[in-house]
Amino acid sequence: MSGLEVRGLSVALFTRAGVLPALSGVSLRVPPGRTLALVGESGCGKSMTALAIMRLLPEPPARIVAGQVMLDGVDLAALPERRMLAVRGKAVSMIFQDPMSSLNPVATVGEQIVEVLRRHEGLGGRAARQRAVELLELVGIPDAAARLDEYPHRLSGGMCQRVMIAIAIACRPALLVADEPTTALDVTVQAQILELLQRLQAETGMALLLITHDLGVVAEMADEVAVMYAGRIVEQGPVDAVFDAPLHPYTRGLIGATPSGGTAGRHARLADIPGSVPGLAELPAGCAFAPRCPLAFGACGAQPALLAQAPGHVVACFAAEGVPADAAAAGA
């Protein structure tokens, strides 16, 4: 199939304290034109997954130790860096959380877009500049031709993120990886950027891997959701199924901890998850969520496998096995 398919991806950190499992057997599929949201808290491995797909891991200490990253039939995980250079920015692109620090402060906006077009598309100076203006117009930057010669510090955070998106989509990538693309932005600007990503996806048919901690953004954007905890995917499924009937206690905890307004309102006590995410060096044997889990029992000392509980809806939890979806939802 085309699009992105990650199979059994494992990344280890080789540190003085030993070899730490940053990612363990992560598998994902993002077909063309679809959006998969990868959610979880700081340190759960979602950014690590993105960097591994982009082959941008900090090596050392990090290294891909197992698995494949298939993009349109090519295993990116096995490509030599020389060939990866031709893929990165062309077939796969990435946008980051902080648009201000992702752009080069001493190069103009135009130079940074033109660089991609010359390198990957082989465009000449004039043609590249013309295309850069079109790209800025496409991402909704007013007065695009004049903006081309501005430096990033002259632009607001929202405008910088638009420029980042223009650079990322310059070569019509098959896959766009967006790592917390709106976390640093105000809500009204966030809405503009999310709408822009949806429009561009509809026009180009790119696959979108959206990394976020914000369940609101997931609900607005995603077709599929994968929930990560301590370097593993613990639940994955269609967005409606995961929100309607979350099966993993961690997913339920995240949804319960998100103030959703509506019926709850003032004085409704938020469900919190006791404790905090364990460090990679102190992961318990077996299920990593067990020490914080209200449902933990004897079996949780072993590692649960990701099993399908409904078509396309998988969960790694012994307590969720065999629990009908509606009973699980009632227990949330």
Next chain:
Amino acid sequence: MPLLQAHSLGVHFATPRGLLRAVAGVSLAIEAGETLGLVGESGCGKSTLGRAIMRLVPIAEGTLLLEGQDITRLEGASLKQVRPKVQMVFQDPVSSLNPRRRVGSLVGQPLSVAGWSRRDIADRVAELLAQVSLPRDAAERFPHEFSGGQRQRIGIARALALSPKLVICDEPVSALDVSVRAQVINLLKDFQDRLGVGYLFISHDLSVVENVADRLMVMYLGRVVEQGAAEAVLRRPAHPYTHALLSAAPVANPRLARARQRVVLQGELPSPVNPPSGCPFRTRCPFAEARCAAEVPLLRPAPGDGQLVACHFDFTERFAAAADAATGVSA
């Protein structure tokens, strides 16, 4: 008598490009045991207003009353006397704790400034750390040994050390993960229920504010554009900006998210040094007319409980109809 009252507060900064009116004509009151939510986007003046109430930035206009006492121009010893009554919890739990001091010393510092004895400080610190559910040995450790959520608990313990009447919470959970965010919000609520402390809760996140606030103020370019009971403002917004903010906030419910009609504001915040004439919001307002450029709208009563709105027109019914249509689909 309200705990805190502000009348037509103004905070100005001299910048190379001219006078920046960061806060202009803001009036508010906070009762004991009550939470006033303050929302708006970056640069709207919400943090500056919080800092003005803390007396950390000079107040150019207006008056500030704490328990009836005018503290607008207090200086020196008399200011130091009221300081313990108003404390602050900051957004970033990493940079707001001195990395070279032990937690016990950080939490105990307000007490030592207030002249407590060493023994009393040690007792009070132990009590505070227990109240925010930190381990007993926390006092001997350094901030970097704690997670983000635990560090924010240290910041809360410090803010509550002197039993303040009012706590300014400036984005206290914005830097925290979702599960930890809920822990900290619940902790703040518990303290309020027990101690009757008043909160000014500053946040850009409407879903958080909705969960904590009794009353709500919405700021835009230094001015209050709408205020009232939180329920009224959130369910029946009267100002187009409030409506747009609510509409832009992502909803953690995929069916609702797909069904609703979003108002996506065009453009970005104008420069506060050179704000638009008339209504400050008119350059981004989908309903702006000629009158909006000519006349500054004053806060006037709107239909909801204690609700005031600064808009020439009445949109409440129209927004309410749109909101009902969206929630109807979810039911």
